[in-house]
Amino acid sequence: MRIAFLTTLTMFAFAANSLLTRAAVDGGHMDPAGFAVLRVLSGAVVLASILAMRGGGVPLLRRERLPGAISLAVYMMAFSLAYLTLDAGLGALILFGVVQISMFSYAALLGETPTPRQIVGAVIAFLGLLLALWPGPGGLADPVGAGLMVAAGVGWAIYTIVGRRASDPLAATGANFILCLPMVALLLGLVDFSATVQGVALAVLCGGVTSGLGYALWYSILPKITGATAAIVQLSVPVIAILAGAVFLGEELPLIVIVSATLVVGGIAWGVTAPRVQRTKGSRGS
Template sequence: MRLLPLLMVTMVAFAANSVLNRMAIDMAGSGPVTFAAIRILSGALFLALLAIPRPRANLSRLPWLNALGLGIYMLGFSFAYIELDAGAGALILFGTIQAAMLLISIALGEKLPVTRWVGAGISLAGLVWLLWPQGGAQISLAHATCMIAAALGWSLYTFKGRTAQDPLTTTALSFLLLVPLAVIMLALGNDGATRTGVLLAITSGAITSGLGYALWYYLLARIPFSVAAVAQLSVPVIAIAGGLTFLGEAISLQFVLATFIVLTGVAMAIPGKRKPR
């Protein structure tokens, strides 16, 4: 698969968003709503500076559904993690994304090979083993619902990306349409911000979200939708690896084995090079 390196970079960008979020909230003392709002604003500004001055940028059609999906994802994600454990939240998010996107793949008429189904099942099983809450932890129904809504919003945003003719401009406009929402979040959220937290949110918005999502839209027009679904199951283990590196978390044998299981499943689902006839 010639696009595999770009797909890997995109998954690392998605995982970096999670790490930056945790660094801002857990270490820098920023609130999740403020982080999300600054993430949107910085992404909108950075992408607008990149995309809109280009001669071929098409500004005539506004991607309202793309922005709706992205906004639901951002809001749901922010509110869910006010109460949800990180592992449980990731499991709900990526499990729901997986189910929604595979159902969309079937509805689109895509014929999924057996290896993709098996790979998805193996990867999901590895994630469940890694992320399942320990000690009978209680999960807030309201916050779990927020995370399910976030997953469905992301699935909508991803679905609309299949037909984006200009990935950079479409991504920029999606962020720009969310600027009023971000301003309202800043005005009403008031859950705290620090200088370090703001810098982390700007990095997340401009680089790992803005450019990462534009690259995602570029890929979606070129890979099967079901491959896009399964590939995202690698994001939580990459994010945990980032936590080991940047947050000083301890590595465990369970993480090593679960990572091997997840990545094996993802590798099974991604088509290899076709043999010449």
């Protein structure tokens, strides 16, 4: 039950990232590049401060830190730039679809074959996601934006996979944020910087709390769940964001979204409560 609660809390933190970003960028309070940079900077400061109070340094000079930092930077940069041209619903569909496909593929390569029940649960949840996020007649995706969102999905999938090996989730997350900051800062040269006080506050909250602490919590959960389960539960994030957007941002909540949320939550529940995954002979544990 504890893992289920922490996983649910983490998914809400991930959904909050979407709400905070939408409120800042779509509301004209901050440009996407500046928001991404301040988001990473805030996360780095908060995590480094917690590590300092804990009495330990930030382990930056380790070879295993590079995959996590690079994949986090790819996700942050591609995600921000994609939403300059991409419809929000289609972008979320591409992102989490790619995450699921990438993580299931990686798990299969390691011999961590999803059970039929997990596959059925994932299909049900993904169909619900399609129902909620399928674009309307005028929602054709910009090819560049779609490509960037695919890159963001691959980056987040790699970041999640790398996190399953983290022995100290807080230190690993702090190091990843610090190391990826110079990479994300490159965005400032591509877009004109603009920000209001409200935009800065939203970016700091998104980076320091829902991203920094949320990602550290996610890293602490990952070693305790399978790759297939990690892929399935993340499908809940777009639906949570849609429902929360209706409550906090006044967005419309049509019947189709309610039906979609039911499918996604039901599919996740079916998949996550499945028995342990099957392993092929000779495969290594992850």
